[in-house]
Amino acid sequence: MNNGRLVRHSIRAMARYKLRSAFIMLGSFIGAAALTLVVSVGEGAERKMLATVRQLFGASSILIMAGGTQILGGSGANAARLTLDDIEAIAEQVPEVQVWDPQQAIAGASVRHDGATATARVLGESERSEEVWQRGVTRGDYFDAHAVKTTERVALIGITTAKELFGAEDPIDGEIQIGNVPFRVIGVLEPFGTDLHGMDRDDEIIVPISTMMRRVMNVDTISTAKLLVGDSSQVDQASKDVARILRERHAIPASRPNDFTLITATKVQQMVGRMQKIMSLYLPLVAGIALLVAAIVAATLMLASVNERIGEIGLRRAVGARIEDVQLQFVIETAATIVVGGLIGIVAGSVIAQLVANRFELGVVISWRPVLLGVIVSMVTGFLAGVLPARRAARLDPIEALR
Amino acid sequence: MIELQNITKTYVKNDDAIHALDGVTLRIERGEFVAIAGSSGSGKSTLMGILGLLDQPTAGRYVFDGEDVSTLNTLAQARFRNNRVGFVFQAFHLLPRTSALENVELPLLYSDRAEIEGLGKKALETVGLGDRLHHTPGELSGGQQQRVAIARALVNEPDLLLADEPTGNLDSRAALEVMSILQELNRQGRTIVIVTHDSAMAEHAQRIVRIENGRIAEAA
Numbered sequence: 001m002n003n004g005r006l007v008r009h010s011i012r013a014m015a016r017y018k019l020r021s022a023f024i025m026l027g028s029f030i031g032a033a034a035l036t037l038v039v040s041v042g043e044g045a046e047r048k049m050l051a052t053v054r055q056l057f058g059a060s061s062i063l064i065m066a067g068g069t070q071i072l073g074g075s076g077a078n079a080a081r082l083t084l085d086d087i088e089a090i091a092e093q094v095p096e097v098q099v100w101d102p103q104q105a106i107a108g109a110s111v112r113h114d115g116a117t118a119t120a121r122v123l124g125e126s127e128r129s130e131e132v133w134q135r136g137v138t139r140g141d142y143f144d145a146h147a148v149k150t151t152e153r154v155a156l157i158g159i160t161t162a163k164e165l166f167g168a169e170d171p172i173d174g175e176i177q178i179g180n181v182p183f184r185v186i187g188v189l190e191p192f193g194t195d196l197h198g199m200d201r202d203d204e205i206i207v208p209i210s211t212m213m214r215r216v217m218n219v220d221t222i223s224t225a226k227l228l229v230g231d232s233s234q235v236d237q238a239s240k241d242v243a244r245i246l247r248e249r250h251a252i253p254a255s256r257p258n259d260f261t262l263i264t265a266t267k268v269q270q271m272v273g274r275m276q277k278i279m280s281l282y283l284p285l286v287a288g289i290a291l292l293v294a295a296i297v298a299a300t301l302m303l304a305s306v307n308e309r310i311g312e313i314g315l316r317r318a319v320g321a322r323i324e325d326v327q328l329q330f331v332i333e334t335a336a337t338i339v340v341g342g343l344i345g346i347v348a349g350s351v352i353a354q355l356v357a358n359r360f361e362l363g364v365v366i367s368w369r370p371v372l373l374g375v376i377v378s379m380v381t382g383f384l385a386g387v388l389p390a391r392r393a394a395r396l397d398p399i400e401a402l403r
Numbered sequence: 404m405i406e407l408q409n410i411t412k413t414y415v416k417n418d419d420a421i422h423a424l425d426g427v428t429l430r431i432e433r434g435e436f437v438a439i440a441g442s443s444g445s446g447k448s449t450l451m452g453i454l455g456l457l458d459q460p461t462a463g464r465y466v467f468d469g470e471d472v473s474t475l476n477t478l479a480q481a482r483f484r485n486n487r488v489g490f491v492f493q494a495f496h497l498l499p500r501t502s503a504l505e506n507v508e509l510p511l512l513y514s515d516r517a518e519i520e521g522l523g524k525k526a527l528e529t530v531g532l533g534d535r536l537h538h539t540p541g542e543l544s545g546g547q548q549q550r551v552a553i554a555r556a557l558v559n560e561p562d563l564l565l566a567d568e569p570t571g572n573l574d575s576r577a578a579l580e581v582m583s584i585l586q587e588l589n590r591q592g593r594t595i596v597i598v599t600h601d602s603a604m605a606e607h608a609q610r611i612v613r614i615e616n617g618r619i620a621e622a623a
Contacts, residue, residue, distance in 0.1 A: 002512075005511075005512050005519075006512055006513075009505075009512055012505075013498070013501070016500040016501065017500075311496065312498060315496045315498075315509075316509070316513070317481065317484070318455070318457055318484060318490055318496075319484065319485065319490070319509050319510040319513065319555065320481050320482065320484045320485020320486065320510050320513040320514065320559075321481060321512075321513045322477075322478055322481040322513070323477060323481075325512075325513055395477075397452075397457060397458050397459060398457040398458075398484075399452040399457040399458040402457075402492070402496065
């Protein structure tokens with residue numbers, strides 16, 4: 001018995017049934033590609049989400065937002081009055097608060113420089129925002145306390161906005177107009193990338209909070225404040241004190257809900273935990289379904305093919321094929337269709353996953369787990385649907401298989 | 404060459420035992436051309452399957468060239484089918500979409516021979532199809548297909564050629580062609596056993612063994 005002859009024969013035999021072989025291969029290809037794509041992108045998105053949450057929100061932060069909204073709910077900022085005095089009072093009365101930064105924002109302001117126009121998110125903040133939000137400048141300088149006190153018209157701009165307004169020109173000391181107010185650019189913000197919502201955080205402009213309130217928006221309230229406490233174990237107590245002080249200052253009766261929202265690391269952790277739970281349930285589910293469907297398709301085709309060929313198996317046995325020879329032929333066929341289809345699917349899925357990841361700045365997302373799973377499922381499918389039934393047919397007396 | 408001793412084959416169907424063969428004892432000498440004749444259901448095809456080791460008897464002894472082949476394991480059975488006998492079926496059983504040559508070479512795939520070059524072509528020439536090497540079964544007539552099947556049975560140069568109703572699916576002209584090829588092969592020294600229900604075909608053999616209800620009725 002010469003295995004080389006049999007291998008060549010099997011491959012020629014498969015080539016005679018191109019459509020059948022192609023469909024089996026396609027089933028396996030789609031399953032492996034879908035699995036790799038979904039799991040890789042899902043894991044990448046989850047990592048990105050956690051990284052972004054940590055970036056936005058350290059363990060010892062308390063975020064106060066105007067309006068009695070739910071976490072991630074709509075903002076009720078206009079209805080509520082959160083003032084700088086409120087936050088100053090809190091900082092005085094709650095000793096755990098070490099540093100704080102107020103914020104007022106316009107989501108989409110029109111910004112101009114010479115003839116160029118851009119839409120940017122404009123944030124008014126204090127000089128302490130660099131420390132509180134952990135985002136500095138790569139070029140130029142941050143504005144200082146003096147600038148905030150004297151409502152200076154200076155601005156820090158993100159790299160996307162800088163590119164849109166200044167092109168190749170140096171933005172430092174350039175003049176921009178936010179609405180009708182002229183500002184001087186004194187720094188370029190550190191790149192941030194996209195945030196959880198896929199929003200570009202490099203099209204932001206940061207100006208002193210006082211300038212923002214008085215010259216740009218003409219308001220005496222702020223939308224948000226972030227407080228840092230010394231130790232994450234003090235956060236819960238501090239946030240209770242903050243809530244009490246704000247309710248007193250806003251004279252809210254005991255029967256009424258808060259007109260502000262507090263977010264602490266504990267709450268964020270709960271939120272992240274919920275998201276992770278959904279992700280860890282949803283991803284394998286979707287991937288599993290994709291793989292299951294593909295495995296069923298490939299297995300059905302393979303099974304149908306084997307059933308249709310029981311007579312052929314009987315003939316081969318009648319002319320002297322051993323059970324092992326029949327088995328070898330079907331191992332070759334399975335390897336050439338299901339396994340190769342699966343491997344090509346994994347490669348294609350990985351490439352698409354990386355393209356998607358590049359688009360959403362998720363970094364390198366290809367992970368070995370879906371790849372390994374894809375290979376194993378391909379092989380098990382091929383074995384169960386191809387090799388095993390063929391072996392069973394080969395074990396029959398040839399006369400039965402030929403019937 | 405062939406010695407069957409008290410062969411029985413029993414199928415169990417719905418708790419009823421059906422005796423397809425009921426104590427068959429038969430000798431066939433080397434170089435003979437024997438026709439096993441009988442009506443359908445007489446057990447002749449079952450006997451043929453057992454002669455080719457395509458099927459296992461329920462009881463009895465089968466001695467081939469002095470060797471008891473009724474107790475071979477599956478591996479030795481495959482070897483026996485590969486190089487001791489050639490089998491021709493009523494329904495040809497050729498691989499579709501596959502050339503005549505590759506069909507004929509099928510047994511060589513499973514043989515121990517080191518050199519197989521040219522054997523397929525030679526076998527096809529023996530049955531007069533040297534000019535149809537690359538035709539697929541769909542491109543050949545029924546008679547030609549059966550001749551390809553005979554070439555396949557011959558390719559490993561077996562001692563014994565078994566043919567189960569070889570003319571059953573053929574018109575009378577093609578049937579005569581196939582029978583004359585078998586006679587010619589017998590003249591060249593091959594032992595041939597055919598099964599047929601057609602007494603006209605059986606007349607081409609040297610000896611006719613009649614089988615009825617699983618028993619040898621008449622051995623002339």
